[in-house]
Amino acid sequence: MRSKRVARRIAITLFCFLTLIAVLGALVMLLWNALLPELFNAPTLSYWQAVGVLLLSHLLFRGTPLYGLRARRHARRRLRERWAAMTTEERSAINDELGIPSDGT
Template sequence: MKTNCSNDTPACKSRCFKIALLIVTGIAALGLLVMLLWNWLMPELFVGARQIGYFQALGILLLSKILFGGCHAHGRWKERRQHWESMTPEEREQLKGHFKSRWGHWCRSDKAEDKTVGSPTHHGE
């Protein structure tokens, strides 16, 4: 699977690995939270409700994403694609430049220059 890193430097790969690890850890923690809340609340509130295991909690998370959040994302991407296709080449380049200035510094090899105060690539965001 190809990452969004702009180059293949070790620092870039390390940063992308850390982001992926953070996402996986967040999903794991959310699954644990769902399991603990379910096991604490549901058997007490509903007669016949049983406790669930960790992987069942992850399944509930996935099912809720499919039922309540899965269909909307496709529509948003379709709208964005239509907007992109309706833009002029100059507007597209301007938007690319905006995203590159905002997000392109994640995997750049010139990070030392970025940290200097007053550097033209330093963003105070």
Template structure:
């Protein structure tokens, strides 16, 4: 029984994919032809043009998916990567990492308006004020 199913799936899978592609292309064509000519004053498109637009958008914007792998948003992959790295750190490493970022970003070190005055202490700013 399983052997028959596995043999038939190679026959039905291409037809299923073609049917889904045709359905999505039809939906794209209908949405385009019913919305965009009124909104953007563009012409109507054919079924084959809709299929081309759909395939082009999949090539340009990806095939979806959740998180990791090829699909998913890049920020989700970076977030997942950072969570994995942070999860593998010891408590001391986590504290050191947090301190480095606090030092780098000056969290809690300066008031809201102190950044305006901090540039005056820079050597370049002193040189410009002495010359000018």
């Protein structure tokens, strides 16, 4: 039962991701072709060129996906270390602040 839920969640996530890429690629193409040829005498873009521009801008301005994974892994490890160094009272105070029940339920 759980594997079906996981497979369904993966399928939905993949579908949403591909839909987002398709919509953003079309938006980049429409905006580029509406503005840049008239303003700067730039060539028009096809859909796949617009998706390439989108990917290139993502890589240039956000970095590679591996950087984000390393940063999250480092932050998670650091958070675990800080949590392990806390006293029980400090942990309870944080749980109360976040609205997490202290009894674990």
